[in-house]
Amino acid sequence: MTGTLPIKQAATGVALILAIAAPWLLSAYDLNLLARFLALSLTAMGLVLIWGEGGILSLGQGVFFGLGGYALAMHLKLAGLAEGELPDFMIWSGTEALPWWWSLVKSPFAAVAAVLVVPTALGALMAWAIFRRRIGGVYFALITQALALAFATLLVSQQGLTGGFNGLTDYQTLFGFNLNLPSTTLALYFITLALVVAGLLGLRWLLASRYGKLLRASRDGANRMRFLGYDPTPYKVIAFAVAALLTGMSGALFTLHAGVVSPALVGVVPSIEMVIWAAIGGRNSLIGAIAGALLVNFAKDKISTAMPEVWLYGLGALFIAAVTILPQGLAGLFGPDHPFRPGKAGDLFARWRRERAKTASQPIAGEAAP
Amino acid sequence: MTVPMLQLENVVVDFDGFKAIDDLSLTIESGSMTVVIGPNGAGKSTMCDSIIGRVRPASGRVLFHGAEIQAESEHAIVGRGICRKFQTPGVLVALSVIDNLAIAATRDRNWWACFSRKGEAEARARAEEILEQIGLTDRRDTLAGNLSHGEKQWLEIGMVVATDAELLLLDEPTAGMGASESSQTATLVRSLLGKHAVLVIDHDIDFVSQLGGHVVVLHQGRLLREGTLEQIRADEEVAAIYLGRAK
Amino acid sequence: MDAAFLFGQLFNGFSVASLYILAALGLALSFGLMRVINMAHGEILMVGSYLAYLTILFVPGPMGIIVAMLVAFLGAGMLGGLLEVTLVSKLTSRPLDTLLATWGVSLILQQAARDLFGATGVSVTAPAWLDGGFALGPLQLPTIRLFILLLAALILGGLAALLRYTRIGLLVRAVNQDRATAAAMGVNVRQVDAFIFALGAGVAGVGGVVLALLGPVTPTVGQGYIVTAFLVVILGGLGSVVGTTLAALMIGLFMALSQIFVDVSFAQVLTLIFVILFLQFRPQGVIAVRSRALDAE
Amino acid sequence: GKSESGNATAAAGGDAIKVGILHSLSGTMAISEDTVKNSTQLAIDEINAAGGVLGKQIAAVTEDGASDPAIFAQKANKLVSDDGVATVFGGWTSASRKAMLPVFEKTGNLLWYPVQFEGNECSPNIMYSGAQPNQQTLPAYDWAKEKGYKNFFLVGSDYVYPRTANLIVKKHLEKDGLKLAGEEYQPLGGTEFSGVIGKIKAARPDIIFNTLNGDSNVAFFKQMAAAGLTPKVIPVMSFSIGEQEAQAMGPALVEGSYAAWNYFQTLDGDANAKFIKAYKAKFGEDKVLTDPMVHGYVDVYVWKAAVEKAGSTDPAKVRAAAVMLDAVDTPLGKVNFVKNNSLVQTAYIGEADPKGQFKILWTSKGAIQPEPYDPLAFPGKTCSIG
Amino acid sequence: MTDLMNLRSVSAAYGKGQVLWDVAFDLKAGDAITVLGRNGVGKTTLIRTIMGQLAASGGHIYWHGDEITEMRPHQRSRIGIGFVPQGRHIFPHLTVRENLEVGLSALARKGFEGPRAVPEMVFDLFPKLTQIAGRKAGVLSGGEQQQLAIGRALAGQPQLLLLDEPTEGIQPNIVQQIEDALRRVRTELNVAILIVEQNLDFAWSFADRYLVMQRGRIVKEGRTAQDSADTVAHLVHV
Ligand SMILES: Nc1ncnc2c1ncn2[C@@H]1O[C@H](COP(=O)(O)OP(=O)(O)OP(=O)(O)O)[C@@H](O)[C@H]1O
């Protein structure tokens, strides 16, 4: 363990330097991808918190992703309009007046506040309602999956209010900055990077604190905690709310970089893909989560370009490999008992010797006790 | 007259028509020692369950310092100063032995307190102390989930003690322990008296005799006998249903 | 709104419920036994549908559909068994991981179906004896829907009896509760797992045939039912057969009746919310099983 | 075919004109979009074989939009910024088009969109060759009205095209004093129609306007038939069922129902016969041809003509030239783009026959001028380009 | 005559932490051996390794001279090893009778089948089980569950019975019943018994051989008839 730490830190440092230099190293397109995927890594980190540490598998992170994304996108749609004008989709959907909750995000500050508050508050509320009733494990996973489906269906079916299946797209300005200018794009990249680093450090601190221990304790000892005088619910609620916050931010940033938010990003399938980022990276490793989000998404982009039919096979195989071969994800390769350690090889060898010994020496009947 | 520390008043616990506790009344005074014995299935564990909020009485009241607690949430009851060791040991499997103890020893168990450092050093110190007492020093950093059955038993006793609760409920603390460990436990339990009230459930009569204290015999959810161990041992009926030759 | 419409919707509720029963039973079995959520279950339905399509190509005529059900039962069952032996059995006691791994399988199966049959849906024509309907007062009940209802009831009854009265049923329940101990008592737990998984998959295969009668057969046909099927399972509580049935009925009726007032999309949203709220009040599901374990959550 | 995906066609040397083809090759939309990709590729191959454009070969870069609008935007960006294509042919769902629109506006590039859609959009950077509502929905409505149908039931998939098309239909029903029997939407890909059918039975409409998309249609027609409601009992006018869909669903299912398009495979004309022959030769005799495929094919030829007229592949010049071209003969008949970037084209109504082909029942009086904004439903809105 | 079972330098580990080291001993039919040792020395681990619930990381286990080191638990059960786990592990949602019927699986040759009737001997040894045959095992008290767990293992008619602290948490008079029953099992059915027991007096009076474990190793073994219990007490309680 001690031996591997400096290597890890050095690698992290190099990665950070590369990330800072990226705008000068990458093509505009690849930089845009990097920015998007860094934004996604916030979601993956949130999953490390709730799934890896809290044992809560959420298959509905798309909901929070979407809340963050839509909150910002609504503002962006309004920002491009003259006074009294309606967003284009409302016109062709026959909506006649701007719904009140749209006008809430008219100011960019309100929009940023909404990005931060709405997913967090909803996450907290939902987690409280569910964990209070002591629902967990697979149940929780499936309920959140249903929520993701419900959310996506709702977005689609309320086209006049949400833009429906198309989602919201075509943004022009944020805080008065023209989103189409390269300088804005660059600034947004660095903001994203800064938020990822901040998220990483913040979560590190949180997990190292006593809170982290109590969260782990509530993972499989919720009842025991109760009988020690602790209410396990708040720890899970906090974890879930923090993850929702990160995911909401992730959604908002992604929306900015991608230029679109739509139900296709929030439903059942994207929500599960979010989990796979964390699983591939390592569900207990924050750095792993970032790496996982970047790797899976870059792979998806590159592979699906080259061979679209192969991508689904690849993704499927990734899921299977992630849990069978690498249950600790990529981070597991560098952890304290990674498979490349000589000790393991020794064990394999021992087994081989045993196999041999077995065939060689059948015991003689009635062999005396030693 | 002062109110007793804990009072069960006509408590009934009903499992789909089966009365595991049937109109049971019992009083425990501060600092006292109560030993509960009785056949398997007599309702001893269920009685603890009803005190600690794990099952809810169908009727009757549980009073702690005069306040009704039978409807409170589990952690709130513990917060009032009652803590319990379970018959099947329950520890926080994902944490190390010392963390288990430290969490139990922490005084402020509100969730917001976990972000502050206050009281942490104190809890740690107390945890180390108890670690000594329960003889798990060389297991300090082992994950509690990896302990053997008996070690878990010890750890759980340690955790209960660490909470410093006013009333400790120990459900079969010596199950799976040998004779000398049992007497160590007895010593530990006796040292708690005065400051804590202790209720012990056990089937090991040697252990019970080392504890001293007031003995209560439960049978079919009801209180069958009460008295000193001598009186109980002399009782024909208890012998028939419970002690057998062991008396 | 007239009475005929209302009764029509009630009937539709039962009819939809019967679909969910067929889709969810297999899940409930494997969930109850292994605490495993098989995300590839939807694709097993899909395989059933395609098997129906293929069978009917070879065995046209009125009895084709019956043959198709047998083929689908066996084919899907074999696939389920294979999946269990090669993947799920490697992940026992890690239910959340199984969920992810089987999701991977589902992606692969979907793409394989796409490569084999094309992304275009294929279609199975119901035999003539399933055409038409029965008039019941002002109601016209499609024969095909009645047939599915009956089929679901038969399968339910059969499974319940199997679990209740046969030795394998007993072993299934034992393994369900404590695998390590069951193994130590001489129960070949892996065989039991594989059996139940295969059985559940077989039922799903029959479900797939039924779906093929009602709609298109596409590589994603299972996806449309799977989330709701999961809800049925958790609403049913601990994978019990009775619970699953009741839950399917609740969901089916809720969905059908809410459509009196709102459109399909919104009815779906309402149904999901209804289930979540219901679990708020009865987290153990419709049928709760008690246990004394300290950390049985 | 896998071979032409990803990178520029091998045939094209260094001095080729790169164009992008961007369709869903995976995901739910792949079934439809793949065929458009094929016909687009066919046009490119034909042009290359005939000597190319401005003396250069065309090299197609194919990308997969994976049925996900965000990926469409991402890949459009890649084609334009990274690959430097001169133009892009692609898109099917309006969602994908909407997601790509900002990319094309920002980069000044040009997208050729081949599918009928809901109108209400008019970007200088998109060439809309698919029907506007007044070239498909409204002609069908007028036809139904003329046949004496008075009570309309609207069934659609739950997304923008059906909802907006129906909004327009409703305005016209209102104006004409006809009756709206009901309006129901099914989530995309949804297959459980018992509730909708219950409502149809209760409402007893004269005709159903069906804007369901994709596989939902199979379920809809099957369950309608099971409930005794065949197209003979209640006529159905479909807007997204073409030859390919009819074939896939099993022609028997849709036999006798109506469809409105700007192209049917059964259309007369040499250009069509030639196209059908060429397509089948390349992709298989069993293949059928549909309206969007033809638009995807025609788009390439129009682009070529515009490039040659402009003498440049610069998107702005090409667009300016494209809307000034004379009508050319295509499998669709004579068509040309006009200032609002949309195609002047003829509307047809067909009735599905037992083979999944359509018998043409009605033809609009000449080609219809495209109108992105229906004056009745969206008064005062006009296209601002050109 | 062949030995019933031989262990040859068996070791076992949980993950990387080795718990058993070079354990070796032999058992003959009808033997009664008690394994003694303080908490955490590896007694349960030994039993689980014999049962196959934990794979041996080294060494060999023989049954009637055939190696069974790699056998899976259900196979070991079917060749005649019966098991009463620590903490009882009855099937809580099955009735008492069904629990016993599961025990019959040990008599199956392959597949799922097995005889359907629970041998009378079980009810004979534990008359209480007859009364509560229809109740769900999960609601039984600890003592009842323990009797059930033993009965369940006996239903499979084992040649060797592994018992892990069978008297833990059992009321005194039932402890005596269990003791009596075990004696009868040994004498009347000639079943070998390997028992982990904290109650030294009982262990001594019941078994004819003992093994003392410390830190995963057997540090002393002998015959209860030759040594007095006190000679090992200091080894057991360190
Ligand atoms: N959750 C439950 N559901 C149904 N019955 C229960 C439940 N918990 C306990 N019982 C029943 O209540 C009775 C009392 O059980 P309890 O565990 O309190 O006994 P006990 O005195 O602690 O026994 P032991 O000494 O064996 O631990 C038993 O008959 C038991 O079967």
Ligand SMILES: Nc1ncnc2c1ncn2[C@@H]1O[C@H](COP(=O)(O)OP(=O)(O)OP(=O)(O)O)[C@@H](O)[C@H]1O
């Ligand atoms: N699941 C496990 N994972 C890791 N270590 C374990 C596990 N179970 C037991 N151990 C360790 O193995 C050692 C032996 O445990 P075992 O349960 O065999 O002890 P025992 O002799 O049966 O003790 P007891 O008398 O307390 O039951 C202990 O040190 C324990 O910490």
Ligand SMILES: [Mg+2]
């Ligand atoms: Mg008890």
Ligand SMILES: [Mg+2]
């Ligand atoms: Mg043990």
